[in-house]
Amino acid sequence: xxxxxxxxxxxxxxxxxxxxxxxxxxxxxxxxxxxxxxxxxxxxxxxxxxxxxxxxxxxxxxxxxxxxxxxxxxxxxxxxxxxxxxxxxxxxxxxxxxxxxxxxxxxxxxxxxxxxxxxxxxxxxxxxxxxxxxxxxxxxxxxxxxxxxxxxxxxxxxxxxxxxxxxxxxxxxxxxxxxxxxxxxxxxxxxxxxxxxxxxxxxxxx
Amino acid sequence: xxxxxxxxxxxxxxxxxxxxxxxxxxxxxxxxxxxxxxxxxxxxxxxxxxxxxxxxxxxxxxxxxxxxxxxxxxxxxxxxxxxxxxxxxxxxxxxxxxxxxxxxxxxxxxxxxxxxxxxxxxxxxxxxxxxxxxxxxxxxxxxxxxxxxxxxxxxxxxxxxxxxxxxxxxxxxxxxxxxxxxxxxxxxxxxxxxxxxxxxxxxxxx
DNA sequence: TGCGCCATAAAACATCAGTATAAAACAGCC
DNA sequence: GGCTGTTTTATACTGATGTTTTATGGCGCA
Numbered sequence: 001x002x003x004x005x006x007x008x009x010x011x012x013x014x015x016x017x018x019x020x021x022x023x024x025x026x027x028x029x030x031x032x033x034x035x036x037x038x039x040x041x042x043x044x045x046x047x048x049x050x051x052x053x054x055x056x057x058x059x060x061x062x063x064x065x066x067x068x069x070x071x072x073x074x075x076x077x078x079x080x081x082x083x084x085x086x087x088x089x090x091x092x093x094x095x096x097x098x099x100x101x102x103x104x105x106x107x108x109x110x111x112x113x114x115x116x117x118x119x120x121x122x123x124x125x126x127x128x129x130x131x132x133x134x135x136x137x138x139x140x141x142x143x144x145x146x147x148x149x150x151x152x153x154x155x156x157x158x159x160x161x162x163x164x165x166x167x168x169x170x171x172x173x174x175x176x177x178x179x180x181x182x183x184x185x186x187x188x189x190x191x192x193x194x195x196x197x198x199x200x201x202x203x204x205x206x
Numbered sequence: 207x208x209x210x211x212x213x214x215x216x217x218x219x220x221x222x223x224x225x226x227x228x229x230x231x232x233x234x235x236x237x238x239x240x241x242x243x244x245x246x247x248x249x250x251x252x253x254x255x256x257x258x259x260x261x262x263x264x265x266x267x268x269x270x271x272x273x274x275x276x277x278x279x280x281x282x283x284x285x286x287x288x289x290x291x292x293x294x295x296x297x298x299x300x301x302x303x304x305x306x307x308x309x310x311x312x313x314x315x316x317x318x319x320x321x322x323x324x325x326x327x328x329x330x331x332x333x334x335x336x337x338x339x340x341x342x343x344x345x346x347x348x349x350x351x352x353x354x355x356x357x358x359x360x361x362x363x364x365x366x367x368x369x370x371x372x373x374x375x376x377x378x379x380x381x382x383x384x385x386x387x388x389x390x391x392x393x394x395x396x397x398x399x400x401x402x403x404x405x406x407x408x409x410x411x412x
Numbered sequence: 413t414g415c416g417c418c419a420t421a422a423a424a425c426a427t428c429a430g431t432a433t434a435a436a437a438c439a440g441c442c
Numbered sequence: 443g444g445c446t447g448t449t450t451t452a453t454a455c456t457g458a459t460g461t462t463t464t465a466t467g468g469c470g471c472a
Contacts, residue, residue, distance in 0.1 A: 005419080005420085026458085026459065026460085027459080027460060027461090028458090028459080028460090036420085037419095037420060037421050037422080038421095038422095038460090038461090039420080039421075039422090039461085039462075039463090040419085040420070040421095041460090041461095042460085042461060042462075043419080043420085047460075047461075048460065048461090120376065123373070123376075123377065124376075124377070127377050145390065146394075148378055148381070149390070149391065149394040150394075150398075152363075152366060152367065152374075152377075152378065152381075153363050153366075153394070153395065153398065155366065156362050156363045156365065156366025156367065156370075157358075157359050157362045157363060157366075159362065159366065160358060160359075160361065160362025160363075160365065160366070161358065161362065164362075167329070168358075170326065170329075171329065171330070171333050171358075172354055172358065175354070175358075184351065184355070185355065188352075188355040188356075188359070189359065192356075192359065192398070192399075192402040193398075195401065195402050195405045195406070196398040196401050196402055199401045199405065200401070211449080211450085232428085232429070232430085233429085233430065233431090234428090234429080234430090242450085243450060243451055243452080244430090244431090244451095244452095245431085245432080245433085245450080245451075245452090245453095246449085246450070246451095247430090247431095248430085248431060248432075249449080249450085253430075253431075254430065254431090
């Protein structure tokens with residue numbers, strides 16, 4: 001039952017971290033959900049942070065930034081797909097692949113002790129992928145300030161729509177990120193960026 | 207010395223809340239900074255939340271959303287000014303007027319127990335002002351989904367650039383929101399939104 | 413059977429949070 | 443000076459957190 005318990009702990013930890021972020025998650029809740037004793041987290045992983053890193057490592061075993069349907073698509077379509085995927089995965093309930101995005105977006109809007117690890121492990125690939133896409137669309141090098149600004153704008157917007165529950169509730173109660181609304185938001189974010197990139201790309205100034 | 211101590215507590219609380227947000231701020235740090243005893247917060251204000259609300263009430267006595275130079279300007283200019291002001295104030299060190307924005311943006315990216323009060327008191331005016339501006343530029347009613355989406359995009363981007371320190375540091379170390387960079391970011395956020403609004407406004411489809 | 417090891421459990425521990433209390437210090441006024 | 447109410451202090455309480463310790467149960471194996 002040893003490995004079994006370890007697995008249960010990992011699974012529970014993944015859920016709780018994805019739901020609440022690193023700081024707000026408590027080892028006691030994780031253990032309760034895993035039907036395990038509080039001491040077992042330290043027994044198996046050392047401490048809370050090490051558990052978190054293990055969760056990240058496990059969950060990242062999945063695709064880094066290769067959303068299905070992204071291969072062969074135009075950069076424009078790629079942008080739409082990746083934004084849509086992030087939003088969708090960030091608001092889905094569970095399912096191993098979506099937890100990855102929930103973790104990512106949670107840490108993104110609630111930076112914490114574990115954030116730096118998380119960033120390097122899970123965010124970097126997405127960030128770089130987005131830069132590649134924006135670079136291809138705009139015709140600018142991926143290191144250009146303009147490209148970086150656009151990518152951060154995208155990430156900032158996604159994080160906001162996906163993870164500022166209380167704010168949304170207060171300012172726009174109808175926005176609950178239903179499947180329909182998610183599509184609308186994704187199209188808004190990707191669409192507005194594409195319009196902007198088209199207008200400001202060097203090609204537009206011929 | 208009574209009112210004096212109360213004032214010191216309020217000032218210290220404003221600083222600490224602005225720096226760390228409601229949740230991460232501790233009454234002990236506030237009292238230390240104010241050179242006061244831990245018990246005095248409860249003596250003067252009741253509890254931490256009441257202190258926070260008092261800070262909000264005080265700090266909001268300033269302008270709600272009337273940045274200087276906003277009167278009489280075109281909606282487009284208004285948008286640029288308000289975005290620039292938010293970014294600028296959010297990253298300034300202190301000065302009573304800037305604390306307001308730091309509080310706002312902090313709570314915005316780290317929703318907490320005090321968030322709802324905060325939102326209604328300080329965010330709502332900015333939110334409504336932005337909606338008015340976007341509405342005027344786009345020609346759509348301020349309640350339209352398109353307008354709301356745009357405003358949330360703006361707020362999300364500002365919050366991100368102003369308050370996701372660890373993320374920025376990891377992904378874009380050179381971006382430190384210096385005065386120069388702030389101008390660039392503000393122009394990016396406002397400028398891209400204006401391009402988008404121009405392209406999608408009903409007038410563009412004649 | 414008894415030894416040893418691994419997994420689990422129960423409980424304790426240390427720390428830090430917000431809060432409460434009771435006594436001390438102080439101020440104003442007769 | 444001495445009373446009275448207000449302000450301040452030192453300290454303790456309560457609860458939550460991450461962590462550690464100590465004990466217990468099961469199981470293979472000589």
